[in-house]
Amino acid sequence: MIGTLLVANRGEIACRVFRTCRELGIRTVAVHSDADEDALHARVADATVRLPGAAPAETYLRGDLVVRAALAAGADAVHPGYGFLSENADFARAVLDAGLVWIGPPPEAIEAMASKTRAKELMGLPSLGEVTEADLPVLVKAAAGGGGRGMRIVRRPQELRAALEGASAEAASAFGDGEVFVEPYVEGGRHVEVQILADTHGTVWPLGTRDCSLQRRHQKVIEEAPAPGLSEELTRELHTLAVRAARAVDYVGAGTVEFLVADGRAHFLEMNTRLQVEHPVTEAVFGLDLVAWQIRVAEGHALDDDPPRARGHAVEARLYAEDPANDWTPQTGTLHRLTVPDGVRLDTGYDDGDTIGVHYDAMLAKVVAHAPTRAEAVRALAGALERATVHGPATNRDLLVRSLRHEEFTTARMNTGFYDRHLTELTKPAPDPYAPLAAALADAHGRSRFGGWRNVPSQPQTRRYATAGEEVEVRYRHTRTGLAADGVRVVHTDARRVILEVDGVRRGFEVARYGDQVHVNATRLTALPRFPDPAPQLAPGSLVAPMPGTVVRVAGGLSEGSAVQAGQPLLWLEAMKMEHKITAPATGTLTALDVVPGQQVTVGSLLAVVQPTQEREKPRPK
Template identity: 55%
Template structure:
């Protein structure tokens, strides 16, 4: 049963990771892709590639395998990886299925049945009583979809309806169940590996407690600070769960750990997103073992010993300061130059990040002899990384690794919610101001060097030498009014007391002296802004124009799309009366749903973006007028575009700020509300 050509029924990062093992084993590779993914690296790196309508098109994927001469299919994680029907279809087509037996997938795929099954094997489970707070979960899937936390009994009915609808849309099954919500518990999981002969390996444990919206973003192995008795019990219960379904291949048993108490959550019958940390501490290639087991190979009597500690972070195209809204764009740079770290990515410089799939760009993994060493290595890798062109959670990840609670191993599933304001505000001080100054200086020198006319005029020259030139740059939600001038052909700035400009070169190098400490910045002018890489990290700065386009004005009460996405539901109609917080439009981007709600009581004024329409970030989706306001006589005909009533606002001119007054200013507030309601994550996003 030797495998010679393998098709990966997946995309992006996990497809590339599986291909890497295939190349090491001498196995030819087949990629599948949809139209939005046709230029991604996983397509170009495979030996051959086939277009499919969807990564959920089981029949199309099997046909692609037959057509390309593949003799095996690996599902990766998400999509069809836990689909028992697909696991049966693959062998029925004469192909080798790289994954667990369909019976195990079926038994563990229904979370209600899985709890009953493991409980009979002596594994402790959470009861389904109605003690508040409680958690509503989808019975047929995971990844955060169909999941709601309910703290108030009055909110239970609406939350159940929303969870059922979300679960039905995601998994084709609206069944949900409830369990007590333990916000101070830890999320700890155990990696298992089983062969066809019934031998089960326990390959240690992982802590995955740092989560946003029930989706992991930091994982580490082994789980820090567990008492020996708790760790031994976790391994024992994981083994019992795997043996209960005669588990074969790689899988993960997930638990909640509340001090000394342990509760079974679920079993993921597939490879986990966070499997690299287990590979780092065991020295195993779990994909290679999945292939070997599918070929009929048996596990040795005992697994290898664990060594050291590993930490992984997930890099997402999202804005943590804006409710983790997915972000799109084209990557101008994607570079992790630090040695000694593993980067599993689905993108490269130039890749387009769209709205169709999960927002994860990469996983960055560091392994060291102990936890402190691994964290230090990973933190350094994130500091040196340059990811430009798309807003990401990179700064948040750096803040997490620098946090005292995280460093001490004091983690639980609610830690991110408690610390988010501090973690997202970590880059708004002196450090980022120096980067903003470097951006302005680098842009000035580059602009002067490349000017098509008057190229001999010095950078930052002006005919009113008593005032410094002012340029405004925005990074995230904060704007910085940077002032600088040219004296004797040299750039100077009094914007930051104690910071002196040493040099600014046309090649993008800017050197600053901060109270006697010299720092070098690399600036790349890009479009209307500048990408800056400095000693404390990388930043994207957007240049704020001096003159504001009056066409950019929108009517008061407008609901704007917070991200590019697809309109999937509009529960209101023009003329309906709504109360503050009522849902108006539901958007989906990167398989995450976001509900836009009414900013206040009023009447829905047209037009409303139609269901099925793709909208751009910042586009007006609807307007809520106060109840006493008169509705406009004529609504604009262009769908999704609302002209502001009355006379356009006059052109706004950014005032020149005296150097002594120049300081970061708060991000402009439009007074436009876009509240987030229910959230659903892509079933392709894995565990």
């Protein structure tokens, strides 16, 4: 029996495993980088061990340090979570060689499925196969990859070389293996997967299906179980293939077999030899705890002959600190508050006041709804996200709500190209028009000790806010009976809550202010100073870092004086485990290039300057 378990991971998944361990009476050990010293997973564990440094390569990817930490803390077992070392066969062997229990499949099974190219050869399953440049569009993929990293879509021959180099560099940084391969990119397909659970006695459970078609940058955003609209015949085929994959490598524990479903056919993609981020939807539908079963299987317990019966439908949304309208740019800063209504499941690695840093993935939480039918589960999740309190940097919350309510999703006609088609409409700004007024009234109440009413006429008070890329000015007055504004009736106001009545309809606004950042219900505002900041402005064409990160590559052949085209890649930043391309904003001349590979930059750092080509002056009409 396992008495103490170390999780070789961080954030949400570490907290998730610790929760099950507490329910089972198992003591917990966390490892943490210097950047995570005060992270939630380190705070909730019974014991912690420091991994010196901040970058994954020197901390969470150092298997030798993790094994040493487990032994020092007196752990009996190691759970890898997902990502980092979770699919590293050498790490699994090191855990076992140290006399510890490995909560996962045998190293040989991990090794057999580690490379997507080798896995396809081993399985003999329907595969997309490798192709040449002539078969565009193609998808460049990291052989040892996952989570959308090390993947590039190539639609034009001249893009192939850069895609291969970029995918290889990103894969080497994320997984320590730069091997990539190319396969046809099938547009209009659905990403469908099968959760499996296998014991050491020869039983393999196929636990339904999941649809994970809503993806950005090949990373899943919304997942659900079961996958809607599949025929019974296709579902049976997927289950059969998944079980065959597990038996082919003598699999043990929880794993996932992924497929691309197109034209009613299932194409084998890969087998993930670990727990998936989206496992909660399967847990909800089958009424089981997959982490608990991982531990029981590792202790030698046998599964029943048949899996439990599926009930209802579950949908999960991944809440990210990112700006979907700005190329999904990750955001950093303080997460002041995160709460969701009762009735949905929240899995998170953050608590109120925690810092969202630059070193790791931008996912804040997973929100899961379970209901008797798909329509009810989708509605419940959209409503819960809409009413959630998310105070801090920009997130994809509005995108999630709109995605869940989009007709293509509600009617289950979505595929992996959903965001390629609909991103613009889903990210169109729609701030609450009364949010700035509510913010101003709450601010005025909070700042006034004795009331601002005067017995003489006075000018209205004004406040300016920035929201959705625009500046808004609101006006209000102090009157004998309190604060007032034109066109609305101010029913109630205090520093945290404002009630306005417009055309006979009352609405309540919850207001929270953190410095110059103001959150009014789901609208984010920035309070602007009364007088503009006289700080010097950047030259036109300046490109600044949208996030803190590391310059990983500069486009070859570029130097000051180079001619560039609009949209041409200039350099790449790495932040939150992903690469972000910085492109020329206009056709012109590169007049400054102020960074080199390996350089650390902060938000707003000047990266380059492109002087646009001036159009020839048109002759004046005579």
